Amino acid sequence: MQMGPMIDMVFLLLVFFMVTAKPIKQESDISLGLPGTVAAEESVDLPDEQRIRIEDDGRVVLNDSTLGEPGDAELQGLVATLKRFKESADANKAEALVTLDAADGTDHQRIVNVLNACAKASITGVTFSDRSEEEDM
Numbered sequence: 001m002q003m004g005p006m007i008d009m010v011f012l013l014l015v016f017f018m019v020t021a022k023p024i025k026q027e028s029d030i031s032l033g034l035p036g037t038v039a040a041e042e043s044v045d046l047p048d049e050q051r052i053r054i055e056d057d058g059r060v061v062l063n064d065s066t067l068g069e070p071g072d073a074e075l076q077g078l079v080a081t082l083k084r085f086k087e088s089a090d091a092n093k094a095e096a097l098v099t100l101d102a103a104d105g106t107d108h109q110r111i112v113n114v115l116n117a118c119a120k121a122s123i124t125g126v127t128f129s130d131r132s133e134e135e136d137m
Helices: 004-020 076-091 108-120 131-136
Strands: 050-054 060-062 065-068 097-102 125-128
Touching: 050 076, 050 108, 060 076, 065 076, 076 108, 097 108
Parallel strands: 050 097, 097 125
Antiparallel strands: 050 060, 060 065
C-alpha cells in the first residue's frame, strides 16, 4: 500500500480547512466603549413627551389644558406653548417629542392645523397615537 497519495490528500485537506476557518478574535482585541460618568452640578428634569388631544368637536387639548377652540385655525396659544417646550427641550439637550391623539370623528383639516402649529414651533418629533392600545389597558 502506497502512503504518498494518502499523505498528499491529508495535506490538501489540512490546507483547505486552514484557509476556510476564520480565526477566533481574542477578547482583548474587541473594542468596547464604556459610557463615562459626568458629575452634574444640579439635577435637570428632562421634559416629558407632550400629548396633544383633538376632540370630536375640534377642541385642542395639550396635557389636560385646552389651548385651541374649534374655530381657531391658527392655534396661537398652542404655538406659544410648544415653542416654550421646544426651548426647554433644547436647553436640556433632549428631543422635543409630541404625540398627537385625534378622536375618530376629527376633521383632517384640524389635524393639519395642529401639525402646522408643531412646525411653527420647530418640533419635528411628532407621532400619532393609536387609541386601540389605550382601550386595551
